[in-house]
Amino acid sequence: MFTLSKNSYLSTTLLVSLLVLAISLLSTTSSSLPHRLSLLARQFLPIRSISTSPTMSYAKELRVAELAVQRATLLTKRVFHEKAKGTLSKDDASPVTIGDFGAQALIIQAIRKNFPQDEIVGEEEAATLRENRELSSKIWTLVKEARLSDATAEEELGGPIPSEEDMLSAIDAGNSAGGAKGRIWALDPIDGTKGFLRGGQYAVCLALMVDGDVKVGVLGCPNLPVDDSASLDAHSGENQTDAEGKGVLLGAVQGQGATSRPLGIGALGKSQPIHMKEVSSIADATFCESVEAAHSSHSDQSQIAQELGITKPSVRMDSQAKYGSIARGAGDLYLRLPVRKDYQEKIWDHAAGDLIVREAGGEVTDAQGKRLDFGKGRTLRNNKGVVAAPRGVHAQVLEAVKSVLGSK
Numbered sequence: 096m097f098t099l100s101k102n103s104y105l106s107t108t109l110l111v112s113l114l115v116l117a118i119s120l121l122s123t124t125s126s127s128l129p130h131r132l133s134l135l136a137r138q139f140l141p142i143r144s145i146s147t148s149p150t151m152s153y154a155k156e157l158r159v160a161e162l163a164v165q166r167a168t169l170l171t172k173r174v175f176h177e178k179a180k181g182t183l184s185k186d187d188a189s190p191v192t193i194g195d196f197g198a199q200a201l202i203i204q205a206i207r208k209n210f211p212q213d214e215i216v217g218e219e220e221a222a223t224l225r226e227n228r229e230l231s232s233k234i235w236t237l238v239k240e241a242r243l244s245d246a247t248a249e250e251e252l253g254g255p256i257p258s259e260e261d262m263l264s265a266i267d268a269g270n271s272a273g274g275a276k277g278r279i280w281a282l283d284p285i286d287g288t289k290g291f292l293r294g295g296q297y298a299v300c301l302a303l304m305v306d307g308d309v310k311v312g313v314l315g316c317p318n319l320p321v322d323d324s325a326s327l328d329a330h331s332g333e334n335q336t337d338a339e340g341k342g343v344l345l346g347a348v349q350g351q352g353a354t355s356r357p358l359g360i361g362a363l364g365k366s367q368p369i370h371m372k373e374v375s376s377i378a379d380a381t382f383c384e385s386v387e388a389a390h391s392s393h394s395d396q397s398q399i400a401q402e403l404g405i406t407k408p409s410v411r412m413d414s415q416a417k418y419g420s421i422a423r424g425a426g427d428l429y430l431r432l433p434v435r436k437d438y439q440e441k442i443w444d445h446a447a448g449d450l451i452v453r454e455a456g457g458e459v460t461d462a463q464g465k466r467l468d469f470g471k472g473r474t475l476r477n478n479k480g481v482v483a484a485p486r487g488v489h490a491q492v493l494e495a496v497k498s499v500l501g502s503k
């Protein structure tokens with residue numbers, strides 16, 4: 096008797112839950128299915144299972160990542176407007192500026208304060224600054240002054256860096272070897288430094304990987320328009336500004352969708368869901384590629400576009416702003432075919448963008464169709480090239496990629 100009534104209680108509960116679930120899914124039209132499912136799961140799962148495993152929702156990680164990136168852009172925006180950017184050339188001949196070092200220090204400080212056990216794979220290191228104290232002190236001046244105007248938010252980040260020496264040690268804490276175990280942040284303090292120097296697009300990029308899987312991704316793009324659907328043409332190439340109406344912060348958590356909001360501190364809590372545009376005819380798609388011909392093969396990409404019947408010229412843009420732009424539906428495809436066979440892409444150049452595009456309804460693979468593997472260390476050594484497209488057309492784009500690469 097007891098068993099019977101318990102069973103019938105359980106089946107009624109299950110039936111009602113399923114009904115509510117179905118109604119909720121059908122009636123919510125404003126966000127993606129995974130996002131809706133995660134909201135519903137929060138409603139129905141016992142509170143205990145959420146509150147005892149806060150890492151499952153990654154709410155704090157997203158909040159800290161967004162605020163840390165936002166604070167770092169205060170510094171990068173200042174340097175963007177300065178004539179002397181303290182540019183050095185690294186061993187691989189790529190440039191680094193006081194903006195890159197300063198942003199890395201600020202972001203790592205926030206991660207270490209909030210998540211002291213986590214590892215960090217950051218692009219820059221402080222060795223040259225320890226020898227060049229003049230440059231170090233210039234960066235220290237900028238770092239000291241980069242504070243969020245919202246005192247509570249600044250406190251959430253753990254406050255300012257206490258000294259110049261602490262700043263150097265924060266920069267050097269981005270020295271994790273990466274890998275497929277544990278919590279590891281991937282940080283590119285300025286992605287697209289060349290774009291940053293010539294007045295193009297750049298992005299401050301931060302992602303959290305857990306056991307090699309990207310869980311949280313944030314892109315701060317000071318020179319992109321706030322409007323998700325603003326035409327890309329005006330925002331590619333040189334002579335960009337971060338004037339009024341510019342600056343967007345894109346974010347995503349695995350399984351919870353992707354969002355955008357203005358980069359200003361007044362926009363805290365004003366995130367809107369973003370989605371990739373549906374492409375009904377691939378010939379009408381807009382594709383993005385690097386400005387730098389050395390970073391991806393413009394000629395292969397142009398042949399792929401031709402193969403797909405695309406006649407519109409590509410939109411050339413520096414940095415992960417390309418991932419961000421397609422994720423918000425301002426563009427459709429991002430193609431990055433290798434120029435040099437021996438170049439291994441760095442995880443910090445892709446982790447945040449990869450998650451944001453996938454959470455916005457896209458698919459991101461390498462040129463062979465493999466998912467990007469972030470668990471192999473500091474580089475994507477298992478992958479060559481990047482093909483990012485809305486889920487519905489990714490297979491078609493990949494076929495064109497294989498056909499063009501196969502015929503070479």
Ligand SMILES: Nc1ncnc2c1ncn2[C@@H]1O[C@H](COP(=O)(O)O)[C@@H](O)[C@H]1OP(=O)(O)O
Nearest residue numbers: 189287385386387389390391412413414438444
């Ligand atoms: N040979 C290369 N192939 C692909 N990407 C490269 C190459 N050299 C540098 N990069 C990286 O490409 C990123 C910029 O991409 P994009 O051209 O799409 O904006 C930078 O992070 C840059 O790294 P680095 O920071 O070392 O300069």
Ligand SMILES: [Mg+2]
Nearest residue numbers: 283286287444
């Ligand atoms: Mg980069």
Ligand SMILES: [Mg+2]
Nearest residue numbers: 218283285286
């Ligand atoms: Mg960089």
Ligand SMILES: [Mg+2]
Nearest residue numbers: 189190218288
């Ligand atoms: Mg660099």
